[in-house]
Amino acid sequence: MANVIGEMEKCLDQPQERLSGVIDKLRILSAAARYDVSCASSGSSRKSTPGGLGNVAASGICHSWAADGRCISLLKVLFTNHCAYDCAYCLNRRSNDIERTAFTPEELAELTISFYRRNYIEGLFLSSGVLGNPDYTMELLIRSVRLLREVHGFGGYIHLKAIPGADPDLLFEAGTLVDRMSVNLELPSHNSLQLLAPDKSKEQILLPMTRIRDWHREHNPQQHRQPLLTSQTEVSGPLQSRKPFVAGLNFVPGGQSTQMIIGASPEDDRQILTLSESLYKKMQLKRVYYSAYIPINHDSRLPEPPQPQLLREHRLYQADWLLRFYRFSAEELFENGPPTLDSDFDPKIMWALRHPERFPVDANRADFGMLLRVPGLGVLSAQRIVRARRAGVLRYEDLVKLGIVMKRARFFLTAPGSATGDLGLDPHLLRRRLLASEPGAIKPKQLSLNDFPGFLPEVWREAVTGQF
Amino acid sequence: MNILRYDGSFYGLICALAPYLYRHQLPDVVERENVRQPALIPTDEEPQMISTALAPGLACDPQAFRLPGVSRESWLNAWHAFLSEAPGIETMIARYLLLAIEKRGAVDTYLTDDRVRNINRFAHRVLAEKHRFMGLLRFRNIGQNLYYASINSDNFVLPLLAPFFVERFADQQWIIHDRRREVAAMYDLRVWTIIERSAGDLPEDSPEEDAAQRLWRCFFDSIAVRERLNLALQQKFIPKKYWSDLIETPGR
Numbered sequence A: 001m002a003n004v005i006g007e008m009e010k011c012l013d014q015p016q017e018r019l020s021g022v023i024d025k026l027r028i029l030s031a032a033a034r035y036d037v038s039c040a041s042s043g044s045s046r047k048s049t050p051g052g053l054g055n056v057a058a059s060g061i062c063h064s065w066a067a068d069g070r071c072i073s074l075l076k077v078l079f080t081n082h083c084a085y086d087c088a089y090c091l092n093r094r095s096n097d098i099e100r101t102a103f104t105p106e107e108l109a110e111l112t113i114s115f116y117r118r119n120y121i122e123g124l125f126l127s128s129g130v131l132g133n134p135d136y137t138m139e140l141l142i143r144s145v146r147l148l149r150e151v152h153g154f155g156g157y158i159h160l161k162a163i164p165g166a167d168p169d170l171l172f173e174a175g176t177l178v179d180r181m182s183v184n185l186e187l188p189s190h191n192s193l194q195l196l197a198p199d200k201s202k203e204q205i206l207l208p209m210t211r212i213r214d215w216h217r218e219h220n221p222q223q224h225r226q227p228l229l230t231s232q233t234e235v236s237g238p239l240q241s242r243k244p245f246v247a248g249l250n251f252v253p254g255g256q257s258t259q260m261i262i263g264a265s266p267e268d269d270r271q272i273l274t275l276s277e278s279l280y281k282k283m284q285l286k287r288v289y290y291s292a293y294i295p296i297n298h299d300s301r302l303p304e305p306p307q308p309q310l311l312r313e314h315r316l317y318q319a320d321w322l323l324r325f326y327r328f329s330a331e332e333l334f335e336n337g338p339p340t341l342d343s344d345f346d347p348k349i350m351w352a353l354r355h356p357e358r359f360p361v362d363a364n365r366a367d368f369g370m371l372l373r374v375p376g377l378g379v380l381s382a383q384r385i386v387r388a389r390r391a392g393v394l395r396y397e398d399l400v401k402l403g404i405v406m407k408r409a410r411f412f413l414t415a416p417g418s419a420t421g422d423l424g425l426d427p428h429l430l431r432r433r434l435l436a437s438e439p440g441a442i443k444p445k446q447l448s449l450n451d452f453p454g455f456l457p458e459v460w461r462e463a464v465t466g467q468f
Numbered sequence B: 001m002n003i004l005r006y007d008g009s010f011y012g013l014i015c016a017l018a019p020y021l022y023r024h025q026l027p028d029v030v031e032r033e034n035v036r037q038p039a040l041i042p043t044d045e046e047p048q049m050i051s052t053a054l055a056p057g058l059a060c061d062p063q064a065f066r067l068p069g070v071s072r073e074s075w076l077n078a079w080h081a082f083l084s085e086a087p088g089i090e091t092m093i094a095r096y097l098l099l100a101i102e103k104r105g106a107v108d109t110y111l112t113d114d115r116v117r118n119i120n121r122f123a124h125r126v127l128a129e130k131h132r133f134m135g136l137l138r139f140r141n142i143g144q145n146l147y148y149a150s151i152n153s154d155n156f157v158l159p160l161l162a163p164f165f166v167e168r169f170a171d172q173q174w175i176i177h178d179r180r181r182e183v184a185a186m187y188d189l190r191v192w193t194i195i196e197r198s199a200g201d202l203p204e205d206s207p208e209e210d211a212a213q214r215l216w217r218c219f220f221d222s223i224a225v226r227e228r229l230n231l232a233l234q235q236k237f238i239p240k241k242y243w244s245d246l247i248e249t250p251g252r
């Protein structure tokens, strides 16, 4: 830990060059944005203009991985950490005494370009506290991205956080300049929002979301006629596949996403995932991000859990994945069991354990959808099975040859040559066999705070911030 | 004994191989002369971007690429596998193409056949490294609108990387230097070509470069969530062999 802090001081060096004044701002405003998780640069694809700078690759590209093991794809910063609001969970809230600063649109555009040209990043992820009022803040953000697009001719990826309460015309204008917009839901229910983010109302969040959805529909009609995923095509995006960029006015071609904080309010996993599902279906969101709540402000309205619910966050992401790519519904995930995800197993195994009647699945006969439900089979493995079995009957050894990891799948998938002792087990026995066969599978070690001996309480203070 | 010699390019290999394949035969030995050509496979996309000059004197029947039963997907698989430069890859390609002819276009459903698996395995390895470098490659500014990147890749990914960066950085001149193979891809705002360049030929950074690198290191260090420090995971994603060519310093 001391190392990391020592390293941070590097940022304080004052080089003589043109961008030197920016380095302190970058230190403060990237640290302030670090807890924002919605940083994937996929969901959009754009050809570069002939002879121009930048495009958007359909497959997300990580340019580095930070010391926390997370992918760095975008220059993720706040425009400013000044804020007129006072959300309980946020470090930037008005009532906190912290070092505050703001970029100018010019600085930000130049910084982005200088990183992009060196292939450090896919583009920009821009969020902000509320400087003065929402409209003024939104105008500054628009100035920044307009500079990038129009003066620097930047064709790379831009994700912009919409400031709740900003004028719809400003929202629309921003949407024509960027690849993705997001409005953070923050807390998974209306009541929790009322309590913990008194300056934001549900309407303030849902209304812009609805508008963005409708504008997106209107200006990207081709994206709304996509079939559900099939076994033949590459799978991408929630419930619909990606289409190449079409010239003309494009409104957030990469769609919109949102983020919610987990563990600061009492909703259970089932409520959270049901909400996500309806956001995917009704709001046509591309991604919902979950962020384990880390208490940084001492506030009587907030719980002080001993440690952030990182394992829970991880399970929610896995379950969310099942909603988007594996044709599960939130309701069936929780059938025959409690409304919480299993901490021992990923949600697919959880579902399989709750549904012994659906297994084992015959590798040679099961349809693609059912193959997707087999624990241990990913989309790629299921596609390979469907393709390879056209050439002849697949035996157990053939499954291994296809590169399928049978460690978990062998209990659920059958083919000539399967060990019969692995199949048709009673759920309790199966549970034990699964736990025994992969003791390291859950890796709670990776996810627990107690494993960082040099942990400094001060770092907690920086925990949740810039949630717009 | 049938000894097949080719010039080191994929195009050259197929030219030399085609007569055997038409007779449903395999050469006993394939010998490679170490010439690297950007000449890849005929492509209908943006042909003007790709230099297809063949080694002089190499006669090739353009029909070589019209082998019956070899689909575009199979050609791509074979070419990608070829770029692994694995020992014996030529013979694996020959076997794969023979099977393709035999199966009349359906070869890629035979995913459990070793001839297909080998090719897929090497092709996958090459594409995975290409994808990795799409992100990890770092350009340094070495002059007015001139950028330089140096890589040391296990596979010959340069012919795959170059078109990607042509599309992305069309308005800047750049050089991507493959130090291991002592070649470089050069893009001059119009076309890209692969030329020889010795491993020690490393250019000086421009005066602005240092400030940009400093900013990047600052960002890299401050974006990590310290409550979640996980260096093992970080290293899993960026194996140590790539560290020396990065600007940032992983592992702390």
Ligand code: SF4
Pocket (backbone or CB within 6 Å): A083, A084, A085, A086, A087, A090, A091, A092, A093, A094, A128, A129, A130, A465, A466, A467, A468
């Ligand atoms: S969450 Fe956003 S609006 Fe609320 S205090 Fe933080 S920066 Fe301000």
